[in-house]
Amino acid sequence: xxxxxxxxxxxxxxxxxxxxxxxxxxxxxxxxxxxxxxxxxxxxxxxxxxxxxxxxxxxxxxxxxxxxxxxxxxxxxxxxxxxxxxxxxxxxxxxxxxxxxxxxxxx
Amino acid sequence: xxxxxxxxxxxxxxxxxxxxxxxxxxxxxxxxxxxxxxxxxxxxxxxxxxxxxxxxxxxxxxxxxxxxxxxxxxxxxxxxxxxxxxxxxxxxxxxxxxxxxxxxxxxxxxxxxxxxxxxxx
Numbered sequence: 001x002x003x004x005x006x007x008x009x010x011x012x013x014x015x016x017x018x019x020x021x022x023x024x025x026x027x028x029x030x031x032x033x034x035x036x037x038x039x040x041x042x043x044x045x046x047x048x049x050x051x052x053x054x055x056x057x058x059x060x061x062x063x064x065x066x067x068x069x070x071x072x073x074x075x076x077x078x079x080x081x082x083x084x085x086x087x088x089x090x091x092x093x094x095x096x097x098x099x100x101x102x103x104x105x106x107x
Numbered sequence: 108x109x110x111x112x113x114x115x116x117x118x119x120x121x122x123x124x125x126x127x128x129x130x131x132x133x134x135x136x137x138x139x140x141x142x143x144x145x146x147x148x149x150x151x152x153x154x155x156x157x158x159x160x161x162x163x164x165x166x167x168x169x170x171x172x173x174x175x176x177x178x179x180x181x182x183x184x185x186x187x188x189x190x191x192x193x194x195x196x197x198x199x200x201x202x203x204x205x206x207x208x209x210x211x212x213x214x215x216x217x218x219x220x221x222x223x224x225x226x227x228x
Contacts, residue, residue: 001168001169031212032211032212034212034214034215036152036215038152043202043218043219043220043221044152044215044218045218046214046215046216049209049212049214050209050212053209053212087151087152089152089154089214089215091212091213091214094157094166095154095166095168095169096142096154096157097154098144098151098152098153098154099151100151101151101152
C-alpha cells in the first residue's frame with residue numbers, strides 16, 4: 001500500500017496566520033491527492049482534489065500544490081472556522097490511504 | 108440533494124459480527140462507488156474498502172481482507188458492510204462515503220453521518 005505521511009502532526013497558529021501542511025507519498029502518485037478538513041464530531045469535508053483543484057464553494061484562502069511524492073496545503077490567512085484537523089488522501093492506487101492528520105489549533 | 112443515512116450505533120462483544128447499513132438517496136445509485144472509512148476514538152481516518160453498486164466489484168484494504176464484506180442492494184439503494192470477529196480495537200465510528208469523479212480524479216464527496224460501533228465485553 002502507498003503510505004502517506006503528513007507533517008507536522010499538529011501546529012498552533014493565530015487568526016490571520018499563513019499555515020502550510022505537508023503530505024508525502026511513499027511512491028509517486030502524480031497529482032492524485034485530495035485534502036479534507038474534519039471538525040470534532042463531524043464527518044470530513046473535501047477541500048481540494050487533484051492536488052490543486054478547489055472544490056466549488058471552498059474559500060479561496062485554501063490552496064494546494066505539488067505532484068509526484070510531495071504536496072502542500074496552504075491556508076493563506078487562517079480564519080476562526082479553520083481550526084480543525086486536515087487529512088491528505090491518495091487516489092492513485094485502487095486501495096486508498098490517508099495521511100495521519102494535522103491538527104491546527106489555536107495558539 | 109444527495110444523502111447517505113447510516114444505521115444506528117451498535118454495542119457488540121468480542122468475537123461477534125456487526126453490519127452497518129447506508130441508505131443512499133438523491134442520485135442514481137449505480138453511478139458511483141462507495142468506500143467505507145473508519146475512525147477510532149481520537150485517531151485518524153482509515154480506509155477499509157470500496158464497492159461498486161453497478162456490478163458489485165469490491166476491493167479491500169489488506170488489513171481487512173477476509174474479515175470484512177461489503178455489499179449493495181440496488182432495489183433499496185442501500186450499501187452494507189459486515190465486520191466479523193470483532194475485537195476491542197474495532198471500536199470506531201464507521202462512515203460510508205460516496206465517491207465522485209472529475210476525470211481522472213476520484214474523491215470522497217458525500218459522507219454518511221457515521222455509525223459508532225463499540226466492542227466491549
